[in-house]
Every structure is written in structure tokens, then in C-alpha cells.
Amino acid sequence: MSGIYIHIPFCKKKCHYCNFFSLATTRYRPEFLESLLLEIEQRKSYLPSSKINSIYLGGGTPSLYSASDLNRIFEKLEEVFEISSSAEITLEANPDDLSAEYLSSLRSTSINRLSIGVQSFFDEELKSVNRVHSGKEAIESVKLAQDYGFDNLSLDLIYGIPASTINSWEKNLKILQELQPTHLSAYSLTQEPQTAYDVLVKKGKLQAPNDEKAIQQYEMLQDFLPLISMEQYEISNYAKDGKYAQHNTSYWQGIPYLGLGPSAHSYNGKSRRWNKAHLSDYIKSSENGGVSFDEEQLSLDNQWNEWVMTGLRTKWGIDLNASPKNFPKEWYDLFKEKAHSIINQELLMEDNGVFKLTKKGKFFADGLAGEFFVD
Ligand code: SF4
Numbered sequence: 001m002s003g004i005y006i007h008i009p010f011c012k013k014k015c016h017y018c019n020f021f022s023l024a025t026t027r028y029r030p031e032f033l034e035s036l037l038l039e040i041e042q043r044k045s046y047l048p049s050s051k052i053n054s055i056y057l058g059g060g061t062p063s064l065y066s067a068s069d070l071n072r073i074f075e076k077l078e079e080v081f082e083i084s085s086s087a088e089i090t091l092e093a094n095p096d097d098l099s100a101e102y103l104s105s106l107r108s109t110s111i112n113r114l115s116i117g118v119q120s121f122f123d124e125e126l127k128s129v130n131r132v133h134s135g136k137e138a139i140e141s142v143k144l145a146q147d148y149g150f151d152n153l154s155l156d157l158i159y160g161i162p163a164s165t166i167n168s169w170e171k172n173l174k175i176l177q178e179l180q181p182t183h184l185s186a187y188s189l190t191q192e193p194q195t196a197y198d199v200l201v202k203k204g205k206l207q208a209p210n211d212e213k214a215i216q217q218y219e220m221l222q223d224f225l226p227l228i229s230m231e232q233y234e235i236s237n238y239a240k241d242g243k244y245a246q247h248n249t250s251y252w253q254g255i256p257y258l259g260l261g262p263s264a265h266s267y268n269g270k271s272r273r274w275n276k277a278h279l280s281d282y283i284k285s286s287e288n289g290g291v292s293f294d295e296e297q298l299s300l301d302n303q304w305n306e307w308v309m310t311g312l313r314t315k316w317g318i319d320l321n322a323s324p325k326n327f328p329k330e331w332y333d334l335f336k337e338k339a340h341s342i343i344n345q346e347l348l349m350e351d352n353g354v355f356k357l358t359k360k361g362k363f364f365a366d367g368l369a370g371e372f373f374v375d
Contacts, residue, residue, distance in 0.1 A: 002047040003250045004077065006036065007261030008059040009279055012096075016130045016197040016206070017158075017189055021263035021277040022060040028279060032261075033069055035286035037076045039260050042290055044080045046258050048268060052081045054088045054247035058115075063093035067105035074110050083110075088246040090115055090154075095141035096133040103148040114145050115154040115185070120161060120168075121175045128163035128206070129189070130196070142179045152243060154183035159221065160214030161189050162207035169217045173224045180228075182243040185236050186221055188214045218363055233315045235365045252310040254324065271297045301374050304331055309369040317356035331374055338371050 010029060011022045090113040120126055121135040145153055189209045191198050200206040230238040259266040263277035273295035285292045304327050311318035320332055339355055342348040347361030347368060361368060
């Protein structure tokens with residue numbers, strides 16, 4: 001069982017907060033597509049098993065490619081790998097790309113799940129972070145996608161946007177309820193280094209994220225989503241009727257995956273490697289027989305830290321009785337000792353050797369996981 005991630009590095013314009021590798025241009029799209037097809041061939045023996053259970057086209061904005069271009073990618077994948085007939089195949093899409101014509105053409109592809117980058121249903125908030133679409137387009141794109149039979153639908157929302165209010169966030173959640181997607185990914189706005197947002201905040205042109213507002217909106221999310229039967233199964237991810245994102249879930253379960261495209265990460269159970277985040281280098285190196293990448297062998301420390309981090313982020317928690325590796329006994333002892341004080345702060349709970357974050361602890365997931373790291 002394995003997954004494939006494909007990174008499409010183009011966007012119409014750059015969102016202020018974005019630190020993904022993507023270029024605000026549509027030039028080189030044809031050249032990139034040819035290189036991607038080459039890379040699929042070149043990486044055919046990377047995965048320990050060629051049975052593919054999930055394919056995720058992310059970016060960037062994969063919905064900038066036509067259905068016939070996407071079909072060329074799927075045909076090549078099918079030629080090289082064994083794709084399960086029940087594979088989850090997701091396309092990330094921006095609302096402004098999802099016209100009736102485009103959605104209709106997507107029905108000719110094997111895409112069976114859409115992840116729509118809504119972020120907010122309010123124009124003022126969208127404009128403040130330089131999103132390319134309007135709130136109205138976001139609502140219409142979701143309805144249209146459902147009309148065209150894309151029932152397995154995930155939306156992205158961002159909380160803590162300075163231009164948002166408690167009232168507008170409440171309305172965002174009500175609109176979400178009306179639209180009834182099967183999945184939601186909700187993220188806090190963060191000020192990442194080397195983003196336009198970081199520069200604009202430092203110049204005093206935009207407000208920095210407000211932690212208090214972000215916590216309040218996150219709590220509203222936590223209270224509201226169970227009322228509409230959306231279960232939080234990971235810190236940032238919620239699903240209806242068990243429709244967990246198979247692709248992301250396999251990352252958290254340590255299942256190998258192949259990442260294709262510039263900046264894409266791959267994992268084969270022993271090492272991680274990541275393609276260079278450079279478009280012309282990607283195109284040149286794929287033509288010359290192999291894409292440039294960096295690699296790290298995963299030490300036991302790294303594997304422990306990842307196990308702790310991913311376990312704490314999911315609803316399944318960390319089960320000390322079902323550890324996937326032979327980690328040293330003292331690491332478990334240290335874990336239990338640290339866990340004790342965090343349980344006292346009501347950020348963590350334990351049930352028969354299974355440790356999970358409390359509702360309060362979920363907001364501090366990454367920081368808390370760091371408490372259990374070894375080096
Ligand atoms: S659409 Fe996505 S990848 Fe593109 S700039 Fe915005 S956040 Fe980044």
C-alpha cells in the first residue's frame with residue numbers, strides 16, 4: 001500500500017501567507033507537464049510496493065491544468081504503477097477555476113475527491129490575504145461541484161485572519177453547515193518567514209495574527225463541528241461519516257509515499273527525500289535523467305519524534321503498547337514521566353497506555369509533541 005503526491009507549482013497569484021513552493025505564473029506549464037511525465041517513469045522503483053491507494057494532486061493550483069492534461073498524468077501513472085480500483089484520487093482546486101464547464105470535463109478523469117481552497121466566505125477577509133476568488137465564487141463552486149457529482153468534497157478554511165471577527169467566523173461556520181462538505185481542513189493563519197505576509201506585517205501594513213482571536217475561533221470550531229456530525233480526527237482535519245482523507249491518513253500512519261514535482265517529499269520507510277524547490281532545475285534535471293533532490297536517512301530518534309508528533313495529532317493518539325519500532329525502554333519511561341505533568345495541566349489524557357490530547361491540549365499540539373522528543 002502506497003500513496004503518490006504530485007506537486008503542481010503554479011498559481012494565478014500568490015496568497016500573502018503562502019510558504020509553499022509555487023510561482024505566480026502560468027508560463028512553463030507545458031514544459032512542466034512533460035517533465036512530470038518523465039519523473040513518473042524515472043521514479044517507478046522508489047516505492048517498496050507499487051500498489052497505489054491514494055493519489056493527491058496539490059500545489060500550487062492543480063486546477064490550472066485542463067482535464068485532458070490531467071488525464072495524461074493519470075495515464076502515465078497507470079502505465080507505471082498498479083493503481084487500486086478504490087484509490088482515493090484528490091484534486092486541489094481553487095473556487096475560481098471550478099466553472100460548470102471545467103467540472104464537467106473533470107468527470108472524464110479518475111478524480112473522485114476535490115479539495116477546495118475556500119479559506120473564508122467573506123470578500124474582505126479573502127482580499128486581506130490576497131486570495132484570487134470571492135466569497136460568492138467559493139459558495140457557488142462548492143454547490144456546482146456537488147451538482148456535478150463530486151460528493152466527496154473537502155473545504156479548507158483559515159481562522160485567526162485579522163480582518164475576520166467572531167461574528168464573521170460564526171457565519172463562515174453556518175455557511176459550511178449549509179454546504180455540507182464531507183471533510184474540512186481548518187488552519188490557523190500563521191506569519192511564516194519570507195512570505196509577503198511577514199514583510200507586510202513588519203512594514204506595518206498588515207496586522208500580525210491575533211492569538212487570542214485564533215484560539216477563540218478554534219474553540220468555536222471545536223464546539224460547532226460535533227453539532228453538524230463532523231468528527232475531528234486530526235488537529236486540523238474533520239470528517240463526516242468516517243470520510244477521513246485516505247492520503248493524509250497514510251502520512252500519519254507511516255505508509256510510504258512518492259512525491260513528484262519540485263519541492264515534493266517522498267518517504268519509503270527508511271529515508272525521506274525531497275525534490276529541489278526550483279522549476280527550471282526540475283525541468284532540466286528530469287530531461288537529463290533524474291530530478292535533483294536531497295535526502296536524509298531516518299535515525300531512530302527521528303522515527304520516535306515523528307511517531308510522537310503524528311500520534312498526538314490524531315484521534316488515535318499514542319498507544320505505548322503498540323509501538324511500531326523497538327525504541328529504547330528509557331524513551332518510554334521519559335515519555336510517561338513527562339506525560340504525567342502534562343496530564344496535570346489538563347492538556348493530555350491517558351486510557352490504558354493510550355495518550356491523547358484533551359480539547360484544550362489540541363491547540364498546543366506541536367509544542368506539546370516537542371516535550372517528548374529525543375535527540
Ligand atoms: S493558492 Fe495555495 S499554493 Fe497558491 S499561493 Fe495561495 S496558498 Fe499558496
